[in-house]
Amino acid sequence: MSAFGKRGGIGGTPSGSRPSFGVAKPMQGSPTQRRAPDEQEGGNQFPPLDTLPLPGDAEDSTQPAAITDAMKRLESRVNEVHDNVSRVEGFEASIHKIKEQVLPRLLERVDPEAAATLNKDELAEEFRPIIGEVLAELKLTLNRREQFALEKVLVDELLGLGPLEELLSDPAISDIMVNGPEQTYIERKGKLELANIRFRDEEHLLQIAQRIVNQVGRRVDQTTPLADARLKDGSRVNVIVPPLSLRGTAISIRKFSDKPITLDMMAGFGSMSQKMATALKVAGASRFNIVISGGTGSGKTTMLNALSKMIDPGERVLTIEDAAELRLQQPHWLPLETRPANLEGQGQISIRDLVINALRMRPDRIILGEIRGAECFDMLAAMNTGHDGSMCTLHSNSPREALARMENMVMMSDIKVPKEAISRQIADSVDLIVQVKRLRDGSRRTTNITEVIGMEGDVIVTQELFKFEYLDESADGKIIGEYRPMGLRPYTLEKAKQYGFDQAFLEACL
Numbered sequence: 001m002s003a004f005g006k007r008g009g010i011g012g013t014p015s016g017s018r019p020s021f022g023v024a025k026p027m028q029g030s031p032t033q034r035r036a037p038d039e040q041e042g043g044n045q046f047p048p049l050d051t052l053p054l055p056g057d058a059e060d061s062t063q064p065a066a067i068t069d070a071m072k073r074l075e076s077r078v079n080e081v082h083d084n085v086s087r088v089e090g091f092e093a094s095i096h097k098i099k100e101q102v103l104p105r106l107l108e109r110v111d112p113e114a115a116a117t118l119n120k121d122e123l124a125e126e127f128r129p130i131i132g133e134v135l136a137e138l139k140l141t142l143n144r145r146e147q148f149a150l151e152k153v154l155v156d157e158l159l160g161l162g163p164l165e166e167l168l169s170d171p172a173i174s175d176i177m178v179n180g181p182e183q184t185y186i187e188r189k190g191k192l193e194l195a196n197i198r199f200r201d202e203e204h205l206l207q208i209a210q211r212i213v214n215q216v217g218r219r220v221d222q223t224t225p226l227a228d229a230r231l232k233d234g235s236r237v238n239v240i241v242p243p244l245s246l247r248g249t250a251i252s253i254r255k256f257s258d259k260p261i262t263l264d265m266m267a268g269f270g271s272m273s274q275k276m277a278t279a280l281k282v283a284g285a286s287r288f289n290i291v292i293s294g295g296t297g298s299g300k301t302t303m304l305n306a307l308s309k310m311i312d313p314g315e316r317v318l319t320i321e322d323a324a325e326l327r328l329q330q331p332h333w334l335p336l337e338t339r340p341a342n343l344e345g346q347g348q349i350s351i352r353d354l355v356i357n358a359l360r361m362r363p364d365r366i367i368l369g370e371i372r373g374a375e376c377f378d379m380l381a382a383m384n385t386g387h388d389g390s391m392c393t394l395h396s397n398s399p400r401e402a403l404a405r406m407e408n409m410v411m412m413s414d415i416k417v418p419k420e421a422i423s424r425q426i427a428d429s430v431d432l433i434v435q436v437k438r439l440r441d442g443s444r445r446t447t448n449i450t451e452v453i454g455m456e457g458d459v460i461v462t463q464e465l466f467k468f469e470y471l472d473e474s475a476d477g478k479i480i481g482e483y484r485p486m487g488l489r490p491y492t493l494e495k496a497k498q499y500g501f502d503q504a505f506l507e508a509c510l
Contacts (some may be wrong), residue, residue: 009344013276086202092196095149098140103154105134106357110158120159124151162208164196164253174255174488175297180248187297190442204461205249208240212251216323218340228323233258236325256301257489260329263306272446273483276466278508279449282501283432284310287365287389287491293402294436298450299444300393301325303436304367307391308449311365315389318361320354323368328367351375368392374413376406377422399433401452403460406430427452427460441479453491463488465509485509 041225109130115123131151135142142150156165167186168177175187181199185192199205199350213229225244229237236254266276283290284307292307294300308328311317317333319326324337334359341348351368355378358366366382368375370393383390396402396407403426410422416471435448449466472480487510490496496505 017480050330176253178251188255202248275508280507286496286499288431289383292393293396298436298438316365318363365389376409
């Protein structure tokens with residue numbers, strides 16, 4: 001007897017046969033001799049196996065085209081082989097080889113102290129006959145183009161920054177990242193690519209790094225393996241050397257445009273809408289306290305420089321930074337810079353020290369390049385004690401997270417203040433948070449403009465005035481989106497009214 005209480009099978013079938021389920025019948029014949037679909041017993045309930053789509057079969061796949069395309073891109077990324085070594089080829093390679101032969105002989109004939117007193121053009125003029133002598137000794141014949149290129153490379157090597165000079169002179173390059181002597185990446189139009197330069201060896205690269213930091217009175221070596229510096233054009237430089245950097249000396253250079261960028265130019269580039277530009281102009285002119293939030297390379301410093309154009313020329317502005325990179329467009333502007341500790345660990349001047357001192361220098365506005373620690377409390381105090389129009393930048397993913405980070409930075413310090421008091425001071429001090437982002441297509445966008453209204457219980461209340469909404473992506477990978485005003489009446493309208501900009505501010509936000 002079976003478990004179902006019947007003998008011999010289900011429904012009285014013989015004990016040796018299988019029961020039938022529905023209308024399906026047992027398969028007959030070999031798998032290669034299947035019947036035509038219209039001859040199958042049991043209809044289309046069990047279609048033949050050779051009609052089913054196979055995994056990875058794009059033609060028979062029933063998945064949407066977008067999913068198939070995404071899977072193909074993921075597969076190609078897994079199988080992609082990268083060549084991460086910079087190649088110097090062609091004309092540059094030949095000049096590089098000649099330079100290696102000429103440089104030692106040239107140094108034997110040149111007085112380094114005398115050469116250091118000349119500028120690049122004067123040095124090139126002095127070098128020309130000496131280079132001719134060395135080439136004659138080496139029995140090398142160069143045409144006019146090769147000789148000029150060799151002169152430039154040699155002068156860059158002796159007075160400039162060697163292979164980096166070529167990259168620094170290219171206005172299309174915004175970032176230079178040296179990862180050891182054999183690998184250098186650059187950012188052009190928001191995309192990273194491998195540069196075709198190489199350094200002679202690690203000693204050559206370290207020598208150039210030391211030349212950069214020595215220009216601003218700092219140093220980098222094994223005892224002080226980290227250094228922030230700047231170039232003569234205002235570009236920001238970070239250097240890290242072994243043993244902290246395992247691939248050799250690493251140099252990161254953030255270049256800034258020679259031409260000052262304005263809010264109207266940013267609107268023209270598509271970084272924001274015209275209404276957003278108008279609202280930010282009013283905020284800058286009406287002395288709103290503004291926090292600019294964003295990630296690395298998202299354009300925080302550029303935004304701060306553009307906002308500074310709206311400051312009244314009669315106001316005294318102090319800027320405080322670790323490595324001075326802000327280039328304000330005002331006549332009465334005094335930049336201040338921190339100082340690291342000396343070999344004995346003494347003499348350090350931090351951002352917080354400079355903020356405290358700046359309050360005694362009769363500023364109208366205090367602008368911090370970036371806050372990342374205890375100086376946040378002093379910045380809030382400055383905003384809340386008569387220095388309206390102060391600005392700063394910080395790293396954060398969203399306006400709400402920027403407020404949380406400010407709370408955390410104050411709590412990280414040794415100031416014993418309750419969290420509720422910190423939140424209230426932030427709500428009372430900050431008027432506007434501007435969120436900037438670098439999107440995956442390389443474009444930099446102003447994604448949020450958010451007002452800080454006040455406190456509700458122990459929570460800081462905000463309202464969004466503008467927002468960037470992602471819509472689609474074009475065939476060439478460009479992100480398509482829309483800048484939308486939220487249509488809300490600004491809470492800071494009364495502050496704008498004191499400067500006569502209330503109507504313009506209201507129309508821009510609605």
